[in-house]
Amino acid sequence: NDRPYDVEVPARKTLADTLREDCGLTGTHIGCEQGVCGSCTVLCDGEPVRSCLMFAVQCPGARIRTVEGLAADADRPHPVQEAFRRHGALQCGFCTPGFLMLLVGVLTGPDAADLDDERLREIVSANLCRCTGYRPILAAAEEAATLLAARRETPRPPE
Ligand code: FES
Ligand code: FES
Numbered sequence: 001n002d003r004p005y006d007v008e009v010p011a012r013k014t015l016a017d018t019l020r021e022d023c024g025l026t027g028t029h030i031g032c033e034q035g036v037c038g039s040c041t042v043l044c045d046g047e048p049v050r051s052c053l054m055f056a057v058q059c060p061g062a063r064i065r066t067v068e069g070l071a072a073d074a075d076r077p078h079p080v081q082e083a084f085r086r087h088g089a090l091q092c093g094f095c096t097p098g099f100l101m102l103l104v105g106v107l108t109g110p111d112a113a114d115l116d117d118e119r120l121r122e123i124v125s126a127n128l129c130r131c132t133g134y135r136p137i138l139a140a141a142e143e144a145a146t147l148l149a150a151r152r153e154t155p156r157p158p159e
Contacts, residue, residue, distance in 0.1 A: 001025075001069030009056045015049075016040040018056035019066060027067040027097050031128070038127030041098040041105075042066050048105035067097035070104065079151075080104050083144040084137075091131035098127050103141050107148045115145055 007022040016033075019025040019042065031037035033052045040051040043065040070078040077085065080103050090096045106112065106123050115123075120141050129137060 001065055007056070011055065011057050013056050014052050015042070015044075015054040015056045015059060015064070016051035019051060019064070022056075025066045025068050029094055029097055031094070036128065037095070037098070038102060039095050039098040041101040041127065043101055043105050046105065046109065048102045065101070065104075067100055070100060078104060079147050080107065080140070080144040083140040083147070087136045087140040087143065089133075089136040089140040091129070091133045091136075095127060095129045095131075099124070099129070099137060102127055103144060107141075107145055112145075112148065113152070117142055120145060 005023050007018060009018050009022060014033075016028055016030050019028045020030070028042055028051060029039040030052055031039035035050045035053045038050065041048050042051045043049070044051075044054070044059055044062050046063070046065075070081055072078075078100075080100055084090055084096065084100065089099075102123065106115070121138060124134065124138055124141055
């Protein structure tokens, strides 16, 4: 999240536990602790990863982005957060940070221009929402994809 953390952890401590306990970033949620639910998804050097499956000692010097690092400030949410709000895609909200980080990683990643709705549906299915309310999440994902694609295509004004 664009700030350095200097922490000392046992070799077997997961990235998820380290983020929560040593960095105070409790927005990263832990569900299954075995790589299935996706609640713990964060970005590691831009790639979505299951932080319950990584040891913190595997990522010294990596750029880790968590849900706390998405909004520019309280009044300026990330476009994916804004789409979730608009579509009511946060139900109990436990899984939401994982969905947000998954989608931000994918929609800003190298393959973002090649995503269609079917591929987006497949990507969203990687994370579990126990409220079974995938429709608003998918609607938000599709809207965010369209918005971010339009931004990519908008030429920057000359400096
Ligand atoms: Fe990491 Fe479920 S807590 S995938
Ligand atoms: Fe995802 Fe409830 S909103 S588990």
